[in-house]
Amino acid sequence: MQDNDSKEDDAPLRIALVAHDAKKDDIVDWVGKHLNLLRKATFVGTGTTGGRIKKAFPELDLTPLFSGPLGGDQQIGAMIAEGKLDGLIFFVDPLSPMPHDVDVKALNRLAVVYDLPMAQSRRSANMIIRGMMMEKYGTIDL
Numbered sequence: 001m002q003d004n005d006s007k008e009d010d011a012p013l014r015i016a017l018v019a020h021d022a023k024k025d026d027i028v029d030w031v032g033k034h035l036n037l038l039r040k041a042t043f044v045g046t047g048t049t050g051g052r053i054k055k056a057f058p059e060l061d062l063t064p065l066f067s068g069p070l071g072g073d074q075q076i077g078a079m080i081a082e083g084k085l086d087g088l089i090f091f092v093d094p095l096s097p098m099p100h101d102v103d104v105k106a107l108n109r110l111a112v113v114y115d116l117p118m119a120q121s122r123r124s125a126n127m128i129i130r131g132m133m134m135e136k137y138g139t140i141d142l
């Protein structure tokens with residue numbers, strides 16, 4: 001299994017941002033509340049989520065991928081397998097059926113296979129982002 005040892009120590013954290021439709025407002029709000037921390041990181045996002053966040057916060061270094069149901073979740077899964085991500089923030093909607101449920105499951109599975117820090121809800125995202133920043137910088141600027 002590949003690990004991230006080859007990554008430069010001073011390189012920014014690489015984080016994927018994903019949200020189901022019912023959680024998109026929530027993730028945009030969450031990013032806004034953590035801008036101080038998040039400015040230090042680089043991002044990819046599934047198409048619609050990434051587009052929403054980029055529009056709200058153009059200063060963030062964020063690359064939108066395909067929309068989740070059209071392969072974006074799988075792109076992020078591939079990046080995890082290739083050791084190209086340090087964390088996944090995925091605001092899931094647990095109350096709606098998803099046509100691409102298999103892709104969502106595959107993404108979650110790969111995050112676990114590669115022991116990638118992953119949050120699936122707002123409070124867990126708060127803790128994951130602080131933990132990741134503490135681990136990398138030894139301190140956090142809230």
Ligand SMILES: O=C(CO)COP(=O)(O)O
Nearest residue numbers: 046047048049067068069
């Ligand atoms: O469906 C998603 C994740 O499973 C999110 O995709 P979008 O950000 O393109 O809506």
